[in-house]
Amino acid sequence: MGGEGKVYTLADVSQHNNAKDCWLVIGGKVYNVTKFVEDHPGGEEILLSAAGKDATDNFEAVDHSRTATAMLDEFYVGDIDTSTVPSNTKYSPPNQPHYEQDKTSEFVAKLLLFLVPLLILGLAFGIRFYTKSPA
Ligand code: HEM
Numbered sequence: 001m002g003g004e005g006k007v008y009t010l011a012d013v014s015q016h017n018n019a020k021d022c023w024l025v026i027g028g029k030v031y032n033v034t035k036f037v038e039d040h041p042g043g044e045e046i047l048l049s050a051a052g053k054d055a056t057d058n059f060e061a062v063d064h065s066r067t068a069t070a071m072l073d074e075f076y077v078g079d080i081d082t083s084t085v086p087s088n089t090k091y092s093p094p095n096q097p098h099y100e101q102d103k104t105s106e107f108v109a110k111l112l113l114f115l116v117p118l119l120i121l122g123l124a125f126g127i128r129f130y131t132k133s134p135a
Pocket residue numbers: 031033036040041042043046047049050055058059062063064065066067068069071072075
């Protein structure tokens with residue numbers, strides 16, 4: 001925890017969104033890549049398309065080399081306030097109501113599985129009781 005790492009909001013980062021002033025977020029860290037834009041092996045355009053944004057997914061999707069990842073260090077300016085980043089990577093559980101519907105029908109099926117043999121047993125006893133008495 002040095003004094004160097006400032007914490008920026010995504011709104012701060014989004015101000016630096018052009019070729020002359022280009023910041024982006026990768027893995028929770030803020031990078032000032034202004035000097036690198038022209039030199040990016042993958043092209044200036046694509047890097048600029050991620051300017052001022054959280055580029056974590058974009059960066060990872062390309063499967064950048066170790067060399068590329070190591071280069072990040074020299075552009076580091078601070079950390080992102082994660083509460084300002086939309087959680088598009090967060091997992092949202094699948095359709096809750098649907099899930100519960102499935103559960104109820106499952107429960108009914110289990111209840112029937114339990115009740116049907118009981119009913120048969122009851123019937124068997126009933127028949128036995130009735131067929132015995134006249135004898
Ligand atoms: C500061 C951040 C970045 C650095 C230091 C960086 C560095 C590099 C380097 C060194 C390469 C050459 C290939 C390699 O070594 O993996 C490369 C290729 C590439 N980069 Fe980046 N990159 C950065 C961000 C991005 C972002 C945000 C995107 C997408 C929006 C991107 C898209 C690409 C593409 C498409 C290639 C070409 C891959 C290919 O030719 O197969 N890069 N980058």
